[in-house]
Amino acid sequence: MKALCWTGINKLTVENVDEPTILNPSDAIVKVTLSASCGSDLHLLGGYVPGMRAGDILGHEFMGEIVAVGSGVQQRQVGDRVVVCSFLSCGSCWYCLNDLTSLCDNTNPHPGLGEGLFGASTGGCFGYSQITGGFAGSHAEYIRVPHIDTGAFLIPDGVTDEQAVFASDAVPTGWMGADLGGVKPGDVVAVWGAGGVGQMAARAAMLLGAEKVIVIDRLPERLEQVRTVIGAETLDYSDGHVMAELRERTGGRGPDVAIEAVGMEAHSERPDYLYDKVKTALKLETDRPTAVREAIMAARKGGSVFVLGVFGGFVDKFPLGAVMNKGLTLRSGQQHGHRYIPMLLERIAAGEIETGHLATHVMPLAEAPRGYEMFKTKEDGCVRAVFRP
Structure with a gap:
């Protein structure tokens, strides 16, 4: 499949990579419909965040359709149109039970990196360096989503893809x-x-x-x-x-x-x-x-x-x-999105929160390097570049 990869400081390329597979019973595979650039991605692009490796797939703000689920998935099913929180939550550790989900104790497989830099590790996050777990990001055709039951939220009818994608993070x-x-x-x-x-x-x-x-x-x-x-x-x-x-x-x-x-x-x-x-x-x-x-x-x-x-x-x-x-x-703090996203999707559906205007530049994934350049330099009034694989 195609994916946007970080290949060095200020270097992005669209490459052919292996499609993700289900690794754990709580996993699902999501076919990405839209994936948005985020200002925090620019810190990765510029080399300001340690822990990036050449070939890492960027992207953490996305929505799409579930196309496969693990044997332990109970709340979500194939065909669901969902928005996925950028941070991962196991749903059962002390932090998750206290609505501090970006601090989850169980979703970051590389806790030592965060402990050395911050004194404690954060939870896992899609596409945001080895410090947050080294998970493949969402600027790709497909993405593996661990803990899909806790991290993916059904998008109400009437909410467009362009509106829904920003409920993932912004x-x-x-x-x-x-x-x-x-x-x-x-x-x-x-x-x-x-x-x-x-x-x-x-x-x-x-x-x-x-x-x-x-x-x-x-x-x-x-x-x-x-x-x-x-x-x-x-x-x-x-x-x-x-x-x-x-x-x-x-x-x-x-x-x-x-x-x-x-x-x-x-x-x-x-x-x-x-x-x-x-x-x-x-x-x-x-x-x-x-x-x-x-x-x-x-x-x-x-x-x-x-x-x-x-x-x-x-x-x-x-x-x-x-x-x-x-x-x-x-x-x-990093966002504890799991406590807010269901309520926010309802507010978007009710017209209380408008988000679609943020997607000033929607483009194919193949043009993502150009999209990030526009986003970084604020060219052509770019507020957010959004990619459609």
Whole structure:
């Protein structure tokens, strides 16, 4: 079958690879209908996440049709049209039973890598390096899905493929940031990043009752989507007045909840961006936390900050003093999608959450290397490149 493979830093090729087979009774094989690019994939592409091997298949946000099931599968069957959570959950360990499914103890066959880097391993994730298990990704014609009963969710009638695919990762990730960030009715929420996750975090905050939601970015096409589709306010950070503008729009206090949805390759117009660029180039720092710093400094006293963007290692000049002295609550995490996806699919079906607009460029899998180049450089207003095997 055809699959998009990582073959080196900033090198992607579509190659012929073996079709997946069922290895365990809880497995299923899914014929991929749509598979979306994600901003966190760019960290893999650029070599910022350790544990990539030449030939690894990328992709973790997808939907499709089940074409084969293992002997132990009970809840799903051949022919089901499903969206699959990007992280794997066994459904029975302590973390899964406590709805912390991205921290599953049983789905990552390479726990030592995460333990060495983070102090503990994460759960398994499709197409996201050996650190999260080395599972083949979804930018392929077929994919093996372990624990299909817990990880795949039936797509309601009336929800299109383009809408459903983002329920795999972007929608639950954004919702988790607003939910676990503590958004409540009447809050003012600021979201750094107007990509798919940032837009979904903004929409989630609105549905949770936020009085005002402000999304910060510099790309006009993304800010336009925020205004016209999501219905939130926008702020262009390229003018250099983010802190002052947030104070102005929040009565001088700052946002009640600050959500960072950018990650380890954040861009900024401030001097610390150049500082981070130099340090990462010299391998003295692994990540560029400019958006995290700004979110912490902007949040009101006693507010909360949720880090949704992916970070892989160590950052410098972290404003811990601001966290402590302002009494901030700082939370983060990979998405615990299993707790949210069924509810989110219902909201998509009801028209409460719109996702189809994120798929600005739908193309055949054969054009995926070009799609990622467009996605990375934001060419032609690309918000998400989506591939149809």
